[in-house]
Amino acid sequence: MDEQLQIDMDEFLPLRDVVFNTLRRAILTGQLKPGERLMEVHLANKLGVSRTPIREAIRKLELEGLVIMIPRRGAEVARITEKSLKDVLEVRRALDALSVELACDRITEEDMKRLLQACQDFEKAAKGKDASVIAKADVALHDIIVEATGNQRLAQLVNNLSEQMYRYRFVYIKEESKHDMLVAEHREIYESIASRDKERAARAAKLHIDNQEKSIIRQIRLENESRLNKQP
């Protein structure tokens, strides 16, 4: 944890929630690395609060699976294995398919227009080089779809699962050779929702995940290899 954890005082929330969001973002962006210990007094000093809000935030991170508790030793950032990521993606594949299927049934004309706009925004972003702009456009597009399902629980779960892979988002976004493919995949999803073709939409959503999975798994293997080479 070299960089400073910066607390976001903008929001007017109980400290535990501020701490929760802060730690969560730090973990998801890789600022707090897998295996790193979360020591309460240390974090408390760093964030300028007492141990109580820190502990309550850790309890929530624990249930989310972002940290694991070792009894009488404290919390550490959950290690991501290839298996755990495959598990997450397997579930996401099903839920993303469900999302587009439901969207076919329930999306409003208004949201359909927003989806088209988001698609075009993504194409524009993909032509540029700024990965974070592309990532934002990607999130915006997918958000419209899950919200169009009208199922809040589904939206919450999909968002949560997506965030588990936040650290690897840039992996497939940075492969510029794949940009055309991403654009095409999004367009296919849009087209199939527009034509209310559930089966085609589900196929497209699954393919989209499968391709991301390939990029991410490749990246993880690379990281593991270099890690193994460093400490044999």
Added chain:
Amino acid sequence: MDEQLQIDMDEFLPLRDVVFNTLRRAILTGQLKPGERLMEVHLANKLGVSRTPIREAIRKLELEGLVIMIPRRGAEVARITEKSLKDVLEVRRALDALSVELACDRITEEDMKRLLQACQDFEKAAKGKDASVIAKADVALHDIIVEATGNQRLAQLVNNLSEQMYRYRFVYIKEESKHDMLVAEHREIYESIASRDKERAARAAKLHIDNQEKSIIRQIRLENESRLNKQP
């Protein structure tokens, strides 16, 4: 909260986890009713611990969606609406289908035997009248399937979603006229996994959920009506 919350000291866990399990069970069994406030000092006295473990347990229940937090007012047991239950079931439908599909691919011969046994146990239980025995047999059967997927994340999510409906489990189990149908549905699921027929298994799992949904929604409407009649 008329009955006594009884703490389970069997397990050797941090108090927060003991409290978490205790409160969780109380909510899921309906001992703590929707809308009921969870007051920290009260619970602390009741369970003979301080407020700290109570608060940490509530943070986890909050993330699970079993309680909702009202700022500066505290926690209350989440109210279940027809919409929220439909949302949960919609997701479960997809995840249960995924579970049986994965089970088709991955279940071992050993687990297949256990599944057959669980099926037979359920049939035996269904002949009796003890709802809690039937419920246990039902859970055991489904547990074997989700564990056979080898996907821990999926297992965790399915369990969590199932528990959201724990309070209504007895609704469809108590309808004795439906017992034969439940047995037949389980058998169909077993058969399709045995023949590794993913499509058929998915259909069977979805039908199983759909039928439960009907019973539960009917029950909720009944409860709502009687509630509305009482306080007009």
Added chain:
DNA sequence: TTGGTGTATAATGTATACAAAAAGCAACAG
């Protein structure tokens, strides 16, 4: 009677104090 205001009370939000256990380290014995 009704509406509003003020105070008292009770609950949460946060901080801190204390206890117990684990980890690291040093010293000593073999």
Added chain:
DNA sequence: CTGTTGCTTTTTGTATACATTATACACCAA
């Protein structure tokens, strides 16, 4: 030189104290 024992330090687990805010109830005025 190595292994073990015991002490010290650090960290978690739990309890409690203090601050702040919301709620309820009573009282007063219109």
